[in-house]
Structures are given as structure tokens and as C-alpha cells.
Amino acid sequence: MKGRTFLSAILAGTLLATQGCERHEERIFHMIRCTMAASVEKQNDPLIVKSWEITGLYMRENGIKKNIAELTKITANVRDEIMGSSDSSWDGRDTRVNEIVNSEFCRAYLNLLQQK
Structure with missing residues (x-):
């Protein structure tokens, strides 16, 4: 388990180094x-x-403490972005998902996770 935690710390540190100095909240x-x-x-x-x-x-390493309500709000906002308005099509949702997954941040982040 220690090796897994250490690997996770290395991945998180690498992500920080490749993405510059964004605010912690924005990164989360x-x-x-x-x-x-x-x-x-x-x-x-x-x-x-x-x-x-x-x-x-x-979040732990950077002393960021979010309660359940704050995390729920973030995930609800993301869900709303992905799903779109109530009259959005599945194709529209798929387009939004592809845009997010193919963004510079997400590509770098997912590539780092897949390497280990």
C-alpha cells in the first residue's frame, strides 16, 4: 500500500509540474x-x-479541506455541463464529453494516470 501511495504522490507532483501554477481550486x-x-x-x-x-x-497534500456540500456542488456543476440542458441530445452530451477529455489538461492528466 505504501508503494501505491508513493506512486500517487509522484503522479500528483508530476501533474503539478506539467501544468504550471494554477490555483488549487481550479485544479481540483x-x-x-x-x-x-x-x-x-x-x-x-x-x-x-x-x-x-x-x-x-x-487535496490532502495541499491542505485543501472540502466538505461534502462543496464537493457535491462541484460535481453537480460538472454533471450539468456534461449533460447540458434538459432538451440536449445524447450526441450533444457526447460532443461535450469529447471536448473535455480532449482538452490539454485532461489529456495530460489521463496520460499520467495510464502510465502507472
Whole structure:
């Protein structure tokens, strides 16, 4: 288990180094956004679990404390972005998912997770 935690810390550190100096809150939002979009697109459970673990580790290492209501709000906002309005088509949802997954941040983040 220690090796897995150490690997997660290395991945999180590498992500920080490749993405520059964004605010922590914005980074957390993008990590969650990327995870949720990837879960819709790929249904890759091990990758999704690893992503949630890295997000939690990143928050702990940076002293970021979010309560359930704050995390629920972030995920609700991402869900609304992905699903679109009530009259949106599935094709529209798929387009939004692809845009998120193919964003620079998400590509780099998912590639790092898949390497380990």
C-alpha cells in the first residue's frame, strides 16, 4: 500500500509540474471534471478510481479541506455541463464529453494516470 501511495504522490507532483501554477481550486475542479467526463466516455473503472484517489491525495497534500456540500456542488456543476440542458441530445452530451477529455489538461492528466 505504501508503494501505491508513493506512486500517487509522484503522479500528483508530476501533474503539478506539467501544468504550471494554477490555483488549487481550479485544479481540483479540472481533475474532477476530467474524471467525470472520462467515466462517461471510457467506463475505465481502474483509471477512474485512480483519478479520484489522486484528487483526494492532492487535496490532502495541499491542505485543501472540502466538505461534502462543496464537493457535491462541484460535481453537480460538472454533471450539468456534461449533460447540458434538459432538451440536449445524447450526441450533444457526447460532443461535450469529447471536448473535455480532449482538452490539454485532461489529456495530460489521463496520460499520467495510464502510465502507472
